[in-house]
Amino acid sequence: GQSLEQPSEVTAVEGAIVQINCTYQTSGFYGLSWYQQHDGGAPTFLSYNALDGLEETGRFSSFLSRSDSYGYLLLQELQMKDSASYFCAVRDYQAGTALIFGKGTTLSVSS
Amino acid sequence: DVKVTQSSRYLVKRTGEKVFLECVQDMDHENMFWYRQDPGLGLRLIYFSYDVKMKEKGDIPEGYSVSREKKERFSLILESASTNQTSMYLCASSGDSGANVLTFGAGSRLTVL
Numbered sequence: 001g002q003s004l005e006q007p008s009e010v011t012a013v014e015g016a017i018v019q020i021n022c023t024y025q026t027s028g029f030y031g032l033s034w035y036q037q038h039d040g041g042a043p044t045f046l047s048y049n050a051l052d053g054l055e056e057t058g059r060f061s062s063f064l065s066r067s068d069s070y071g072y073l074l075l076q077e078l079q080m081k082d083s084a085s086y087f088c089a090v091r092d093y094q095a096g097t098a099l100i101f102g103k104g105t106t107l108s109v110s111s
Numbered sequence: 112d113v114k115v116t117q118s119s120r121y122l123v124k125r126t127g128e129k130v131f132l133e134c135v136q137d138m139d140h141e142n143m144f145w146y147r148q149d150p151g152l153g154l155r156l157i158y159f160s161y162d163v164k165m166k167e168k169g170d171i172p173e174g175y176s177v178s179r180e181k182k183e184r185f186s187l188i189l190e191s192a193s194t195n196q197t198s199m200y201l202c203a204s205s206g207d208s209g210a211n212v213l214t215f216g217a218g219s220r221l222t223v224l
Contacts (some may be wrong), residue, residue: 010152030211031212033212035213042217043156043215044215045212045213045214048212050213097158098144098167099211100156101154101155101214102153103151103152104154105182
């Protein structure tokens with residue numbers, strides 16, 4: 001089976017940098033994805049890492065280390081609108097075409 | 112923009128009722144998924160489908176069934192609703208071969224009394 005671990009809550013102030021970690025266990029591995037969900041909204045895709053290293057998209061970056069079964073989402077220059085839940089997700093051989101999600105990290109950004 | 116439309120935003124049903132949750136996507140995506148979301152538990156996969164008339168069980172299929180008669184439509188069926196099925200249900204679709212980029216619908220909040 002698969003399992004993903006991420007912190008349940010993170011707090012930070014505007015302008016700061018925050019890192020949300022995700023460790024995973026899978027029976028085979030295709031890649032690690034990150035999704036953002038605002039309160040009352042639908043999850044939206046942020047990033048995907050299939051290979052080791054850092055992927056940067058504006059203020060957000062995502063990192064993967066396959067050998068450590070570990071990844072993180074880095075949010076820079078935090079804004080109030082970044083307050084949301086962030087989910088890591090993996091696709092592995094057992095799940096086929098489906099993504100398996102972690103329990104999510106609630107990020108609260110204060111002024 | 113890809114649109115995934117869930118027919119009902121809020122539903123209230125009684126224990127034992129049969130419940131249909133409908134999901135339609137307009138981008139010719141092969142893959143469609145049903146998740147349920149509960150506080151502290153994240154998104155849990157119920158069923159998914161990678162083609163018309165094909166279905167695969169996810170992590171929590173008990174008490175649910177699905178139907179995919181047309182490519183654009185994926186229905187989730189609760190044969191006999193129970194109170195522990197009170198939840199937010201999220202439908203998603205994906206067209207990329209890696210199925211890593213999911214587009215979600217707005218969700219259907221189901222309350223079973």
